[in-house]
Amino acid sequence: MKIFRQFVFVLFPSLILMSCVTGGDVITEKSIGGGELEGIGETELARIEEIKEEKRKREKADINLEHVMEGTPNYSVAEYLSLHPDANNPMARDYRVGGYDVLSITVYEEADLSRESIRISAEGYISFPLIGRIRVDTLTTSEIENLIAEKLAAGQYLLDAHVSISVVDFKSKQFMVLGSVKEPGTYPLQAKERVLDAISRAGGIDFEQGGKQGVVIRTENPNTDREKKVVIQIEISDLLKGGDQLSNLLLADKDLLYVPKADFYYVIGQVKEPGKYPYQEKDITLVEAISTAGGFTQIAARNRTRIIRMENGVEKIIEVKVDTITKAGKKLHDISIHPGDVIVVPESFF
Secondary structure: OHHHHHHHHHHHHHHHHHHHHHOOOOEEEEEOOOOOOOOOOHHHHHHHHHHHHHHHHHHHHHHHHHHHHOOOOEEEHHHHHHHOHHHHOOOOOOOOOOOOOEEEEEEOOOOOOOEEEEEOOOOOEEEEOOOEEEEOOOOOHHHHHHHHHHHHHHOOOOOOOOEEEEEEEOOOOEEEEEEOEOOOEEEEOOOOOEHHHHHHHOOOEOOOOEOOOEEEEEEEOOOOOOOEEEEEEEOHHHHHOOOOHHHOOEOOOOOEEEEOEOOEEEEEEOEOOOEEEEOOOOOOEHHHHHHHOOOEOOOEOHHHEEEEEEEOOEEEEEEEOHHHHHHHOHHHHOOEOOOOOEEEEOEOOO
16 A cells, blocks of 8 residues: 555646646637737737748749649650650750840851841741742741752752851740749740859759749740640759759740749747748647747747648637656657748746
8 A cells, every 4th residue: 555655645746737738728829800919019920920921922932833833734854755765855855945035147258148146937937038938937047048058949049059057046946944043034935044154044943942842833835725834843952963864954935934832930039049940841849949040038938839820711829838848758749740830939027
């Protein structure tokens, strides 16, 4: 009986502690209304609004792209190339000119026929001395060379003309780069450009925002009744490190390279290093997130730590008594952080 009493004496406080930890007073969750952010300074409240606006802008861009990709066939690079073997073959992907491209045409030993700059019309034609108006859109430069030489011979102007053509200004085809690059935008597509060229033209990856993976949204058979879009997954980080060169796809007209922005969580208020932190692929807990932000300051209200979270369109606030969690063992009772969470540590009143 004495041993049993000693056992109860030791066990009873532990049971009390566990009931506190697992009870609703340690982690409280509710939809945001009035008063839940009391005790947070004006600076932190202003920062919360800035974060919300930043997230709204990002979500708007993502929603637009999600709409484009919804129901679109999705492939790895290897899968796409197995269906389109010539898609990465530069010999099979010679640049085909189009409206508004500018050509330089040289006819050897015939200066009167040579032209430094001839713009292709919107309909795809050029006007050339002696032979007049000819259609050149969808042709390669070598095909145009042969065409001009044949027409000069057919008109008995030059029987063995040597013609050289180059594109001096690329205007007919474009690609777009969006997401976590330094200079997102639309760029003219030049001959045999690849994914790495697109990244370079867009100023490189903004690694503070993301850049590990990307997608090419490709428009196949553009401007025809067979036009459709496909999504090709690109391993950006491996490509930039010199690996996975298969992902360095040749670009096509109307390609959209999208480098998604990384997921972040935010820690503000009474921590030593408040800021925005990348959400890694592995789970991170509240205690770990606070530790990453340098830990609490001396005036932190540790047991009034809050997490502001958007979940299924509802903004929630989760109040956590961090000291109780850490004293009881965070491995059992810590709370996981979600991408986009805002952790707010208010100032203590004492």
